[in-house]
Amino acid sequence: MGGFPLRILVVGAGIAGLAVARALRRAGLRPDVTERLPAPQLPDTGLYLPGNAARALRLLDLDGPVRPLGQVIHRQRFLDACGEPLCEVDLDALWAGVGECRALPWAELHRVLLTGAGGEVRHGVEPAGIDLLPSGVGVTFADGTTAEYDLVVGADGPRSAVRSLAALGGAPRPAGQVVYRGVVRAGPPVTEWTALLGQRAGFLLVPLGAGRLYCYADEAGTVPPAEPLTRLRELFGGYAPPVPEVLDALEDVRVGVTEEVELGRWSRGRVLLVGDAAHATAPTLSQGAAMALEDAVVLAESLTGTDSVEAALAAYESRRRPRTRWVRDRTRDRNRTRDVPAALRDPLLRGRGARIFGEHYRLLVDPL
Ligand SMILES: Cc1cc2nc3c(=O)[nH]c(=O)nc-3n(C[C@H](O)[C@H](O)[C@H](O)COP(=O)(O)OP(=O)(O)OC[C@H]3O[C@@H](n4cnc5c(N)ncnc54)[C@H](O)[C@@H]3O)c2cc1C
Numbered sequence: 001m002g003g004f005p006l007r008i009l010v011v012g013a014g015i016a017g018l019a020v021a022r023a024l025r026r027a028g029l030r031p032d033v034t035e036r037l038p039a040p041q042l043p044d045t046g047l048y049l050p051g052n053a054a055r056a057l058r059l060l061d062l063d064g065p066v067r068p069l070g071q072v073i074h075r076q077r078f079l080d081a082c083g084e085p086l087c088e089v090d091l092d093a094l095w096a097g098v099g100e101c102r103a104l105p106w107a108e109l110h111r112v113l114l115t116g117a118g119g120e121v122r123h124g125v126e127p128a129g130i131d132l133l134p135s136g137v138g139v140t141f142a143d144g145t146t147a148e149y150d151l152v153v154g155a156d157g158p159r160s161a162v163r164s165l166a167a168l169g170g171a172p173r174p175a176g177q178v179v180y181r182g183v184v185r186a187g188p189p190v191t192e193w194t195a196l197l198g199q200r201a202g203f204l205l206v207p208l209g210a211g212r213l214y215c216y217a218d219e220a221g222t223v224p225p226a227e228p229l230t231r232l233r234e235l236f237g238g239y240a241p242p243v244p245e246v247l248d249a250l251e252d253v254r255v256g257v258t259e260e261v262e263l264g265r266w267s268r269g270r271v272l273l274v275g276d277a278a279h280a281t282a283p284t285l286s287q288g289a290a291m292a293l294e295d296a297v298v299l300a301e302s303l304t305g306t307d308s309v310e311a312a313l314a315a316y317e318s319r320r321r322p323r324t325r326w327v328r329d330r331t332r333d334r335n336r337t338r339d340v341p342a343a344l345r346d347p348l349l350r351g352r353g354a355r356i357f358g359e360h361y362r363l364l365v366d367p368l
Contacts, residue, residue: 016275046214054099070104
């Protein structure tokens, strides 16, 4: 695009915002990055990254620092609540030629992205007002300071302030699950990604390497319980080993509800939404980070491959829509299977589970 350098503001320093900052810097741009929190928040939880996340990290030239982290996941084992096998997905075959699947502590990916962003993140700063100008954006920050930009990128998560300030959409919709997450350090040895599927609830064990185990559990619902650890033990205490032992070792658990964002458009004037601000889904397919990383790659390519910001935003949205729509629709499909009684679901998964679960990622194997 002619007329460089563009003045760009990235709002939010989560996975999407830091990845966008990285991608833009590699394209020769120098974005301002602001984050509402006063310091980086590094939650003690895990993250599972499917093969397309590895490809996006490679395109951002961040595969080197990520490769030593966490653990490569070669297959996914699905069991019923009694521990009887239902099916297995061969991840090496599914993502062949795309990238390795990896599980790692969230904080470690965040640190890589923070370093990779390559510039200052202004913490404790958030926009209070956005003014759409004929060829730019006026931003008033909460401390009363103002600035003008050629482009504002809202990477401020599912409850995006940029989204509402730019009149692109309102609050997220509940997606229907209460989710529990925790990391166990001195628990039973678990070396494989293992999901135990119950009725409208499930318990997932993901090894993070170095003896750490990430636990992710969910149940149908929209209201988090007052005593999450008690509720977790009540729900899953009767599941097959090693779940009860893992529950005993779990000291702390984060609880939340899943949310979904579905918008008719992602930009207005020169304000664009990326990551969860634009297309959050329930984390059933573990595609949130991958989508955010892909967004960053495609945004930088769009800005450098077109001759106006408006054309870049249109090109960006038309490339990203099919993949994020696919994730949303497959996530909904998979969540609907929770309501199928085990007596019907389990024989189906024993016969065709590997094909059904593998199929959920079909479009995402294709190049961006
Ligand atoms: C329970 C759960 C488990 C998940 N597990 C996985 C997984 O295993 N694999 C996976 O790929 N994805 C997973 N996801 C999804 C993934 O977390 C998100 O898709 C991903 O983090 C999106 O990143 P983001 O940067 O768009 O949003 P966020 O991570 O929400 O980051 C937004 C950032 O913006 C900041 N911010 C907010 N408002 C403002 C403001 N007004 N001004 C400035 N800054 C602001 C926030 O503080 C935050 O730092 C999971 C999600 C949940 C809820």
